[in-house]
Amino acid sequence: xxxxxxxxxxxxxxxxxxxxxxxxxxxxxxxxxxxxxxxxxxxxxxxxxxxxxxxxxxxxxxxxxxxxxxxxxxxxxxxxxxxxxxxxxxxxxxxxxxxxxxxxxxxxxxxxxxxxxxxxxxxxxxxxxxxxxxxx
Amino acid sequence: xxxxxxxxxxxxxxxxxxxxxxxxxxxxxxxxxxxxxxxxxxxxxxxxxxxxxxxxxxxxxxxxxxxxxxxxxxxxxxxxxxxxxxxxxxxxxxxxxxxxxxxxxxxxxxxxxxxxxxxxxxxxxxxxxxxxxxxx
DNA sequence: CACAAATTGCTTAATTACTAAACAGTATAT
DNA sequence: ATATACTGTTTAGTAATTAAGCAATTTGTG
Numbered sequence: 001x002x003x004x005x006x007x008x009x010x011x012x013x014x015x016x017x018x019x020x021x022x023x024x025x026x027x028x029x030x031x032x033x034x035x036x037x038x039x040x041x042x043x044x045x046x047x048x049x050x051x052x053x054x055x056x057x058x059x060x061x062x063x064x065x066x067x068x069x070x071x072x073x074x075x076x077x078x079x080x081x082x083x084x085x086x087x088x089x090x091x092x093x094x095x096x097x098x099x100x101x102x103x104x105x106x107x108x109x110x111x112x113x114x115x116x117x118x119x120x121x122x123x124x125x126x127x128x129x130x131x132x133x134x135x136x
Numbered sequence: 137x138x139x140x141x142x143x144x145x146x147x148x149x150x151x152x153x154x155x156x157x158x159x160x161x162x163x164x165x166x167x168x169x170x171x172x173x174x175x176x177x178x179x180x181x182x183x184x185x186x187x188x189x190x191x192x193x194x195x196x197x198x199x200x201x202x203x204x205x206x207x208x209x210x211x212x213x214x215x216x217x218x219x220x221x222x223x224x225x226x227x228x229x230x231x232x233x234x235x236x237x238x239x240x241x242x243x244x245x246x247x248x249x250x251x252x253x254x255x256x257x258x259x260x261x262x263x264x265x266x267x268x269x270x271x272x
Numbered sequence: 273c274a275c276a277a278a279t280t281g282c283t284t285a286a287t288t289a290c291t292a293a294a295c296a297g298t299a300t301a302t
Numbered sequence: 303a304t305a306t307a308c309t310g311t312t313t314a315g316t317a318a319t320t321a322a323g324c325a326a327t328t329t330g331t332g
Contacts, residue, residue, distance in 0.1 A: 003260040008248045010267040014147055015154040017272060024194075032318085051280060058160070063319055065282055087280045087327040112144045118269045124139040130263050131146040133254045136153060168289085187309060199290055201311055223298040223309045 014115070021111050029104055034059075035071055039101045042077065042091055049088045076100060150251070157247050165240055170195075171207055175237045178213065178227055185224045212236060 001009070022033055034057060041056050042048055048056075054064045068091065071077045076097035082088035119127065137145070158169055170193060177192050178184055184192075190200045204227065207213045212233035218224035255263065 003257070003264040004249065004252065005245075006264050007252055007260065007267060008245050010264075010270065010272065011150055011248055011251070012154065012244075013272045014270070015151040018148065018151040019155060034318085049280075060320055061281060062283075062321080066318080068281095082280095085280085085328075089281070108148075109141075109144050112147055113140065115147070115270055115272075116140065116143055118271060119266070121139070123266060123269070124143065126262065127266050128139040128142050128146075130255070130259060130266070131143060133259070134146065134150070134251055135254060136146065136149045136251075170289085185309075196291060197310060198292080198312075202289080204310095218309095221299075221309085225310070 017115070018108075018112065022108065025107065025111075026104070029100060030074065031076075031100070031104075034067065035076075036101065036104060038067060038071065039076060039093060039097050042093055043098070043101070048091065049082065050091070051088075053091075071097070153251070154244075154248065158244065161243065162240070165236060166210065167212075167236070167240075170203065171212075172237065172240060174203060174207065175212060175229055175233050178229055179234070179237070184227065185218065186227070187224075189227075207233070 022036075026033060026036060037057065038053055041053060045052065050064045050068060051061055053059070053067070054061050059067070068077065068079060068089075072079060074096075075094055078092045078094060080090045080092050082090045116124065116127070158172075162169060162172060173193065174189055177189060181188065186200045186204060187197055189195070189203070190197050195203070204213065204215060204225075208215060210232075211230055214228045214230060216226045216228050218226045252260065252263070
């Protein structure tokens with residue numbers, strides 16, 4: 001295999017490892033991947049409406065209604081009136097929601113840290129430089 | 137953010153990008169991620185039984201029965217009698233199954249290739265060396 | 273301005289992927 | 303030989319999702 005093929009293969013392995021970890025661990029926190037991703041998305045986009053969540057994840061608006069129902073039942077988010085449009089929602093993340101996602105991300109990042117444990121600090125700096133070039 | 141944090145963040149972005157691509161593209165091929173992964177697993181483990189598929193993906197045996205039903209309906213695999221144990225199955229991937237997965241992997245790898253397009257061949261060699269150190 | 277068209281969120285019925293539990297046939301171990 | 307374990311299947315139920323339609327609101331246009 002040439003460099004290119006090996007790199008593609010390794011990136012897939014990284015993806016499978018990370019996906020697998022999330023799927024195994026999230027049930028312990030009582031939420032699903034889409035619930036986790038939604039809260040993360042709302043953190044990065046505080047002004048996002050329900051329809052934005054639908055577009056971000058390729059869900060229907062109906063699915064988002066029910067997703068928000070569950071998140072709200074668990075006290076992770078609160079639906080609020082939108083400040084400028086009465087047909088839209090503004091979705092507020094509760095302290096509980098933020099703390100839950102922080103805890104999950106913390107555990108998740110520790111898992112990823114295990115991956116890069118073999119690297120020296122020189123390697124890490126080099127890897128960072130290389131990853132910074134990715135068009136993400 | 138220090139090197140470590142940036143790397144963890146970038147690895148997550150890579151994972152999200154790859155997962156998202158698969159989820160968007162697989163429906164066009166008429167199969168689901170688990171169907172795709174199952175055929176890939178069976179390619180790497182020609183002697184695998186249904187119960188091995190269940191263990192590999194954390195499914196119940198009942199779920200695998202139905203998964204194989206679908207794969208067989210679409211002509212992607214064939215259940216065969218196991219050569220040594222009459223209570224087990226041997227699962228044969230058809231030409232159609234192999235060709236389908238080849239086509240998907242080809243498209244998928246091209247997508248990943250886009251990611252690493254910015255790299256010079258020196259960068260690629262370096263990146264490969266670094267990725268080779270990952271404990272995967 | 274008036275009113276048609278588009279947007280937004282919600283509801284409901286159906287679909288899909290899955291589990292849990294029970295079953296039948298087969299293999300293993302004592 | 304007989305109990306125990308393994309393998310795959312079936313069935314009923316659950317959870318996440320879509321599609322389609324509704325109501326309220328907003329936007330665009332004559």
